[in-house]
Amino acid sequence: MIPQETIRTAGLTRAFGGKEALSDLTLSLSAGEVCGVLGPNGAGKTTLLKLIAGLLRPTAGRASVCGFDSVRQQDDVLRHLGLLIETPVFYDHLCAQENLALHLAYMGTAGVVDDALARVGLSDVGEQPVGQFSLGMRQRLALARATVHRPAVLLLDEPLNGLDPIAVRDMRTLFRSFAADGMSVMLSSHILGEVEQTADRVIVLSQGKLAAAAQIDALRAAHPHDLEDHLIKLMNGGSSCRN
Ligand SMILES: Nc1ncnc2c1ncn2[C@@H]1O[C@H](COP(=O)(O)OP(=O)(O)O)[C@@H](O)[C@H]1O
């Protein structure tokens, strides 16, 4: 069976003030796949995710989600996407259930709040004000909000920043469980270990350009002792063969 393609970009390019933040990026992602976007600060990770979501317009090239063009069909794109791009904002005086119900009403989409909360392990605290939540709980609630409409694709921009090790582990398990359900997950990070332990495949960005794209297993096999050095070199613009 050919895996269903969910994200496709072709020659995707975005410049700010004449300087390219993302250059000529062509990639595709399949249902059920977790793709890590690895790169140092300023490499173009957020720009890539925003272009896929249609939150930025490309200077050249295009992106699509489930066959819908990210610029011309942004409403369709957003229906198929779960987004975690900026620090999530909630109504702190309202409970988790109310926050998700308001989100669904605002978006005009269908979804089951209790299921979404159960999925991220927040059923027991669904009636507590979100202002009482820890950072890890807020991030899990953000994930519940991003997935309450059961999107085909989840875009996560540095979703593990600032979390303690237990919360990082819990989030990673959740990303994998969404992928096991057939969702495509694209997550960015500047931390190698986060990508290596979460993703099936990694793309490395360096100054807006694709420095490498490879399956994590293939990378590990090719660099059993120096994977970290190898990826750091790529992130800093060093050359490498592609797997
Ligand atoms: N709105 C903007 N205006 C001007 N420059 C921007 C804007 N957004 C991003 N950039 C620039 O584009 C480059 C890539 O940024 P970004 O995609 O945020 O990188 P990353 O997420 O990998 O840290 C950086 O040089 C950044 O300064």
Ligand SMILES: [Mg+2]
């Ligand atoms: Mg960023």
